[in-house]
Amino acid sequence: MNDILKFSIAGNGFDTACAPRLALGIGVFDGVHLGHRRIISELVRQAKRNGAVPAAMTFDPHPRAVLHPTEAPTLLVPLSERIRLLREAGAELVLVVRFTAEFARLEPEEFLRRLLECPEFRLAGICVGERWRFGRGGCGDSALLREYARSRGLDFTACPELEIGGETVSSSVIRRAIAAGRLDTAAEMLGRPYRLTGVVEYGYGAATSRLSCPTANLDFKAGVLPPDGVYAGCAVRDGRLYPAAINVGLCPTFGWEQARRRVEIHLLDYTGNLYGSELGVEFLHHLREERTFTGPEELKLQIDRDLVRIREFFAQRQAQEGKQA
Numbered sequence: 400m401n402d403i404l405k406f407s408i409a410g411n412g413f414d415t416a417c418a419p420r421l422a423l424g425i426g427v428f429d430g431v432h433l434g435h436r437r438i439i440s441e442l443v444r445q446a447k448r449n450g451a452v453p454a455a456m457t458f459d460p461h462p463r464a465v466l467h468p469t470e471a472p473t474l475l476v477p478l479s480e481r482i483r484l485l486r487e488a489g490a491e492l493v494l495v496v497r498f499t500a501e502f503a504r505l506e507p508e509e510f511l512r513r514l515l516e517c518p519e520f521r522l523a524g525i526c527v528g529e530r531w532r533f534g535r536g537g538c539g540d541s542a543l544l545r546e547y548a549r550s551r552g553l554d555f556t557a558c559p560e561l562e563i564g565g566e567t568v569s570s571s572v573i574r575r576a577i578a579a580g581r582l583d584t585a586a587e588m589l590g591r592p593y594r595l596t597g598v599v600e601y602g603y604g605a606a607t608s609r610l611s612c613p614t615a616n617l618d619f620k621a622g623v624l625p626p627d628g629v630y631a632g633c634a635v636r637d638g639r640l641y642p643a644a645i646n647v648g649l650c651p652t653f654g655w656e657q658a659r660r661r662v663e664i665h666l667l668d669y670t671g672n673l674y675g676s677e678l679g680v681e682f683l684h685h686l687r688e689e690r691t692f693t694g695p696e697e698l699k700l701q702i703d704r705d706l707v708r709i710r711e712f713f714a715q716r717q718a719q720e721g722k723q724a
């Protein structure tokens with residue numbers, strides 16, 4: 400490994416001693432949306448025809464967080480989840496390059512030279528999204544890559560951008576869709592419902608004692624929040640889905656000081672201790688705005704009505720799924 404191109408490798412059976420042939424799919428891949436998945440599918444095809452291992456190369460931190468810290472994007476999923484999703488999509492290995500200001504200053508050809516000279520693997524091909532830019536000031540593009548690959552006898556694939564409903568699928572578009580509450584658009588582009596993942600932390604203990612409706616408070620390190628409000632969704636724990644009611648907001652009814660925006664999840668038909676465990680939450684349907692009630696009694700009556708509507712939502716969903724089957 401060289402001094403500027405530093406990376407760690409996630410995946411089984413990577414033996415640097417025998418320097419395997421790799422087909423490299425390169426990109427940031429935050430969220431691993433349908434456009435990214437298309438790149439990984441092409442990568443798998445490229446790897447097959449070259450007798451190589453399909454490997455995704457991603458960057459951490461996000462390049463914009465290093466180059467324009469004030470415009471650092473909120474990641475759609477944490478790095479660990481990005482790696483998991485890339486592998487699920489077909490990448491046998493994931494190389495995580497440490498993105499630094501020094502790395503960003505590399506000329507495109509210099510970056511490629513370092514890839515070719517990496518002692519850990521032998522480069523067989525490269526696969527990117529057509530509009531991927533790289534190297535100093537983003538001056539490297541797919542035309543440069545194509546020419547470089549041709550001159551070095553490497554395979555090369557540039558995947559056209561995926562469009563859905565006339566809009567180009569991208570992590571930024573998905574971030575904006577979630578923040579604007581357009582969860583259907585986000586789900587369509589991700590190819591799955593949008594999921595926020597975190598660890599259950601302690602709250603004020605009021606939901607059980609004053610609302611008879613315990614809510615798991617999610618401490619999350621990455622993920623874009625949809626607008627404040629009440630949602631029908633699914634909690635995900637150990638790979639199992641539980642229908643759930645979700646409240647995003649400041650819980651203004653209680654008027655707690657130093658209130659911060661919280662994500663609270665009530666799992667329907669569940670009892671148990673969730674503190675400290677990892678929980679995912681999928682946002683499926685916006686039910687109503689968060690409101691300030693006169694007190695816990697009035698809020699409790701409203702939550703009871705919310706839970707009835709959420710059960711109806713899931714019953715309808717199940718009926719529709721039954722029809723489609």
Ligand SMILES: Cc1cc2nc3c(=O)[nH]c(=O)nc-3n(C[C@H](O)[C@H](O)[C@H](O)COP(=O)(O)O)c2cc1C
Nearest residue numbers: 602603604605606614644646650651652665689690
């Ligand atoms: C379905 C649901 C809807 C909620 N709606 C509101 C609301 O409109 N306004 C509000 O102030 N809090 C609302 N809450 C949040 C409760 O205020 C929250 O569960 C309470 O603050 C308890 O917090 P704790 O977990 O720290 O005990 C809602 C909670 C749930 C589960």
Ligand SMILES: Nc1ncnc2c1ncn2[C@@H]1O[C@H](COP(=O)(O)OP(=O)(O)O)[C@@H](O)[C@H]1O
Nearest residue numbers: 602603604606607613614615666669672673674
């Ligand atoms: N159905 C459920 N949904 C959510 N949390 C539950 C449920 N049943 C039990 N719990 C437990 O109750 C806790 C939430 O209770 P709550 O009174 O809201 O306390 P806190 O304010 O600490 O979140 C959760 O973290 C979890 O451990």
